[in-house]
Amino acid sequence: MSQTAVEKIVQAHSVGLPETSLVHSGDYVTIRPRHVMTHDNTGAVLGKFSAIGAERVHDPRQPVFTLDHDIQNRSEGNLAKYERIESFARAHDVDFWPAGSGIGHQIMCQEGYVVPDSMVVASDSHSNIYGGLAAVGTPVVRTDAAAIWATGETWWQVPDVVRVVLKGRLRRGVRGKDVIIALIGTFRDDDALNCAIEFEGDGLASLSMDQRLTIANMSTEWGALVGRFPFDDLLEEWLLARAEKHGRFSAEQIRSWRATTVEPDPDAFYKRTLTIDLAHLVPQIAGPDEVKAITALPEMAAKKIPVHKAYLLSCVNSRLEDIVDAAEVVRGRSVAPGVELYLAAASREVEQEAERLGAWGDLVRAGAKVLPPGCGPCIGLGEGTLGPGENAISATNRNFQGRMGSRDARAYLASPAIVAASALAGHITGPEEFADEPIVVSYETHEAADAPREAVDFLEGFPKSVAGRLLFVPKDNMNTDGIYGKDFTYKDDLSAEEMAAAAMLNYDPAFQEIAREGDILVGGYNFGTGSSREQAATALAHKGIRMVVAGSFSQTYMRNAFNNGFITLACPSLVDALVEIRERGELSDAPTIALEGEAKVDFAENRIEWRRRQFPIPPLSTVAQELVLAGGAEAVVKGKI
Numbered sequence: 001m002s003q004t005a006v007e008k009i010v011q012a013h014s015v016g017l018p019e020t021s022l023v024h025s026g027d028y029v030t031i032r033p034r035h036v037m038t039h040d041n042t043g044a045v046l047g048k049f050s051a052i053g054a055e056r057v058h059d060p061r062q063p064v065f066t067l068d069h070d071i072q073n074r075s076e077g078n079l080a081k082y083e084r085i086e087s088f089a090r091a092h093d094v095d096f097w098p099a100g101s102g103i104g105h106q107i108m109c110q111e112g113y114v115v116p117d118s119m120v121v122a123s124d125s126h127s128n129i130y131g132g133l134a135a136v137g138t139p140v141v142r143t144d145a146a147a148i149w150a151t152g153e154t155w156w157q158v159p160d161v162v163r164v165v166l167k168g169r170l171r172r173g174v175r176g177k178d179v180i181i182a183l184i185g186t187f188r189d190d191d192a193l194n195c196a197i198e199f200e201g202d203g204l205a206s207l208s209m210d211q212r213l214t215i216a217n218m219s220t221e222w223g224a225l226v227g228r229f230p231f232d233d234l235l236e237e238w239l240l241a242r243a244e245k246h247g248r249f250s251a252e253q254i255r256s257w258r259a260t261t262v263e264p265d266p267d268a269f270y271k272r273t274l275t276i277d278l279a280h281l282v283p284q285i286a287g288p289d290e291v292k293a294i295t296a297l298p299e300m301a302a303k304k305i306p307v308h309k310a311y312l313l314s315c316v317n318s319r320l321e322d323i324v325d326a327a328e329v330v331r332g333r334s335v336a337p338g339v340e341l342y343l344a345a346a347s348r349e350v351e352q353e354a355e356r357l358g359a360w361g362d363l364v365r366a367g368a369k370v371l372p373p374g375c376g377p378c379i380g381l382g383e384g385t386l387g388p389g390e391n392a393i394s395a396t397n398r399n400f401q402g403r404m405g406s407r408d409a410r411a412y413l414a415s416p417a418i419v420a421a422s423a424l425a426g427h428i429t430g431p432e433e434f435a436d437e438p439i440v441v442s443y444e445t446h447e448a449a450d451a452p453r454e455a456v457d458f459l460e461g462f463p464k465s466v467a468g469r470l471l472f473v474p475k476d477n478m479n480t481d482g483i484y485g486k487d488f489t490y491k492d493d494l495s496a497e498e499m500a501a502a503a504m505l506n507y508d509p510a511f512q513e514i515a516r517e518g519d520i521l522v523g524g525y526n527f528g529t530g531s532s533r534e535q536a537a538t539a540l541a542h543k544g545i546r547m548v549v550a551g552s553f554s555q556t557y558m559r560n561a562f563n564n565g566f567i568t569l570a571c572p573s574l575v576d577a578l579v580e581i582r583e584r585g586e587l588s589d590a591p592t593i594a595l596e597g598e599a600k601v602d603f604a605e606n607r608i609e610w611r612r613r614q615f616p617i618p619p620l621s622t623v624a625q626e627l628v629l630a631g632g633a634e635a636v637v638k639g640k641i
Helices: 005-012 042-051 076-092 104-110 125-133 142-151 176-186 202-206 209-222 233-246 251-259 297-303 320-330 348-357 359-365 416-425 496-502 535-543 555-562 572-583 622-630 633-640
Strands: 028-031 035-038 063-066 095-097 119-122 136-139 154-157 160-167 195-200 226-228 272-277 284-286 294-296 309-312 340-343 391-394 410-413 441-445 465-472 520-522 547-550 567-570 593-602 607-610 613-616
Touching: 005 028, 005 119, 005 136, 005 195, 005 226, 035 104, 035 142, 042 076, 042 142, 042 633, 063 076, 063 104, 063 142, 076 095, 104 119, 104 125, 104 233, 104 348, 119 125, 125 136, 125 209, 125 226, 136 226, 142 154, 142 555, 142 633, 160 202, 176 209, 176 272, 176 284, 176 294, 195 209, 209 226, 209 233, 209 320, 233 251, 284 297, 294 297, 309 320, 309 416, 320 348, 320 359, 320 416, 340 359, 340 416, 348 359, 391 416, 465 572, 496 535, 520 572, 535 555, 547 572, 555 567, 555 622, 572 613, 622 633
Parallel strands: 035 063, 035 119, 063 095, 119 136, 160 195, 160 272, 195 226, 309 340, 309 391, 391 410, 465 520, 520 547, 547 567
Antiparallel strands: 028 154, 272 441, 284 294, 284 410, 465 593, 593 607, 607 613
């Protein structure tokens, strides 16, 4: 049977497969990635590494530590955590990049850790960015990272693969950020959720490497797990230039990789094919507070929405090309009164190169406030976060309510040029005018032949059924910022009770009073989207929530949940029924609703029973059952070592 490029790369990084086995979507495999990157969350991974009883790193060349998220925090506790991480790296001979070096994903790309056709993972949701370098880059969670440190391996389920065809050529003033915002907002009905994307088409020729990295990075906000571009002439030239700087691979190796690069088989199966015509695309704005809510620049500019803060930073849009784009807009001009423009490069190297070209100076003279290379305000940390009532225009990748500061602020996402132009004008606008045009796309779903699947065994000791009250949270795209906010994410010393007390505060403070031990939380579609923070699952478990049922999930959230022995179940029919009941006015319009009548989750019959109705659920795999029975992946890995 034929394979996609993603399936072939995953197979090359899988261990323990039968010789004749071919990896396909849906398969559970044990992977040995080329590298695993952790950032500030390395502190939490250290705790898990210790908890599983590991004493040494299996392969010191596999992990990479980069400090980038909370680097403005000079508190004694944070500095001690950073020192603890660095000491561990020294003791185990692990590559370590201190605070100020740059954002971890940029370090991984610019310093040669990511190479074409490799599989590289990171304990961060924006690991998709590695696909810009023709790799399979995908997020893992903290428990997975600890398992890889200890054994070199972790488990992974191969996602469905979607083909995205980019046709035509971008016109002047339209950038990679506009492409990915358009894709997210146009194909917004879970069309890429938990899928791997393979980009192709003649439109690739009009996309620079920085723009490809932007698109791959922000495929995360589309719900994808992978966003891979092919290995072409442009990437080969980029790699040759980088090799001269870091020396991690040679020109000879690059040419060898190109000659043997992975290609999808001509008859490989894709779940769907999505096509967008770049030639008709105009700049796009996402927001406020939702990445999937998009508006073309001409319509948005006409509204003259005031801007209080503007951001040129983050792993999606703070590379050299982005900074140069913004500098060309502001050169010789000044930021509007009442507007604060924040600037942080993706890495120290990028900042130095921007200084050499004069672009950095142009932005500083225009009034930009310089922050160290890192994440900072993007994650709501350090200087420059949003205050109540403020509007932001940002070149970051997320604008969830409360993520960048106050829950009462509003954030919009756009390309660096639009951010710069808006900072000058004091309202959202672009550096040049465009006539509004509809986004031209096409959509095709492919039907796969039904393949026989082995029956799932029911492990001894796994409960046949559980019961509890339903707690309905009627929101699609519930993000992890809402479930477990930024104010707690990087505090590694919180007790279970303190974590439980923080659950859902950023979404609905009343949740804490409504929820009770044994409840079954029912969410909407794409539950757990956003950051890969593990506590978004464990905080609910500590609160006493028995499990989460939703229309669909972010796969990263599901990994975090099962890796901690916490059950997640997809049951779209139950969610749809509750939405219908609510729309009829039979439920309140509160953000958290406790429902009358006990529900029964029947694992043996694969259904949920509530109010004499039955709603189907998928069977739990033996992998999931084992994790739940063991209490999480730590216990499973501990048994292996």
